[in-house]
Amino acid sequence: MSDSNEKPVLVVLSGAGISRESGLKTFRDGDGLWEGHDVMQVATPEAWRADPELVLEFYNQRRRQLDEVEPNAAHRALAALEEVFDVRIVTQNVDDLHERAGSTQVLHLHGELRVVRPEDDPGLVSDEWIKVGGPELPGPDVVLGDTDERGVQLRPHVVWFGEAVPMIEAAAETVAQADVLLVVGTSMQVYPAAGLIHYAPADCRVAMVNPDPESVRGFESVVHDFIVAPASEGVVQWADRLQQERG
Numbered sequence: 224m225s226d227s228n229e230k231p232v233l234v235v236l237s238g239a240g241i242s243r244e245s246g247l248k249t250f251r252d253g254d255g256l257w258e259g260h261d262v263m264q265v266a267t268p269e270a271w272r273a274d275p276e277l278v279l280e281f282y283n284q285r286r287r288q289l290d291e292v293e294p295n296a297a298h299r300a301l302a303a304l305e306e307v308f309d310v311r312i313v314t315q316n317v318d319d320l321h322e323r324a325g326s327t328q329v330l331h332l333h334g335e336l337r338v339v340r341p342e343d344d345p346g347l348v349s350d351e352w353i354k355v356g357g358p359e360l361p362g363p364d365v366v367l368g369d370t371d372e373r374g375v376q377l378r379p380h381v382v383w384f385g386e387a388v389p390m391i392e393a394a395a396e397t398v399a400q401a402d403v404l405l406v407v408g409t410s411m412q413v414y415p416a417a418g419l420i421h422y423a424p425a426d427c428r429v430a431m432v433n434p435d436p437e438s439v440r441g442f443e444s445v446v447h448d449f450i451v452a453p454a455s456e457g458v459v460q461w462a463d464r465l466q467q468e469r470g
């Protein structure tokens with residue numbers, strides 16, 4: 224926090240668990256599959272080369288599913304905290320539920336379902352990427368033959384297994400500015416995302432919300448407040464307490 228007139232910086236690291244109660248599955252639900260698919264067949268550069276149609280259809284399904292779900296109380300509580308805090312969300316999720324709840328600063332570490340980019344683009348953020356649902360590409364489906372103006376096929380703007388995470392530096396810089404850090408709904412098993420917690424300043428208070436402490440073992444030493452609850456309860460409780468403390 225640089226100036227006493229500025230709002231304190233609250234950084235949120237969120238993962239699939241925060242969207243669970245909206246009806247979107249987490250990745251490590253137990254069956255080893257992601258929405259019934261082996262991730263290696265739908266979420267790798269090899270899969271894209273081998274069967275782009277299948278990969279596009281998988282993400283088309285995920286995109287259609289977004290129209291059937293709504294932000295839950297946890298997404299909404301974080302959006303409401305913007306009244307008191309400078310809330311910066313770093314999410315591993317490719318859904319748009321934080322934005323739809325009203326959060327204004329959301330960094331998508333692993334990409335966004337509603338964005339596509341030319342397949343020859345390395346994946347850094349660009350205003351020129353195409354929003355699915357916009358005038359260029361009404362969507363929700365993206366199919367083989369949907370190209371940019373050069374004729375290059377469009378691919379999902381998601382980080383696949385084996386690909387670099389271009390936004391990781393920006394995310395680390397964000398965490399390094401945190402006065403308060405909340406980690407919610409992530410198993411912290413996937414690097415480099417899981418390493419972000421270590422960028423928090425020494426005097427930053429760190430909270431974690433997760434109904435299954437076993438799934439996040441190994442982080443006990445860096446977390447001050449562990450709330451064992453699903454996001455819709457745990458985040459709301461924690462946010463209420465935080466607002467009371469900050470008056």
Ligand code: OAD
Nearest residue numbers: 238239240243249250251315408409410413435438453454
């Ligand atoms: P995971 O599926 O690994 O972990 C989900 C976490 O959410 C677990 O710790 C659960 O205990 C917790 N959880 C379940 N229900 C919850 C609820 N109602 N409220 C709060 N927490 C709940 O998901 P991520 O950690 O997000 O990457 O996975 C990280 C990355 O792995 C994903 O972004 C994806 C995947 O590989 C890429 O696609 C690159």
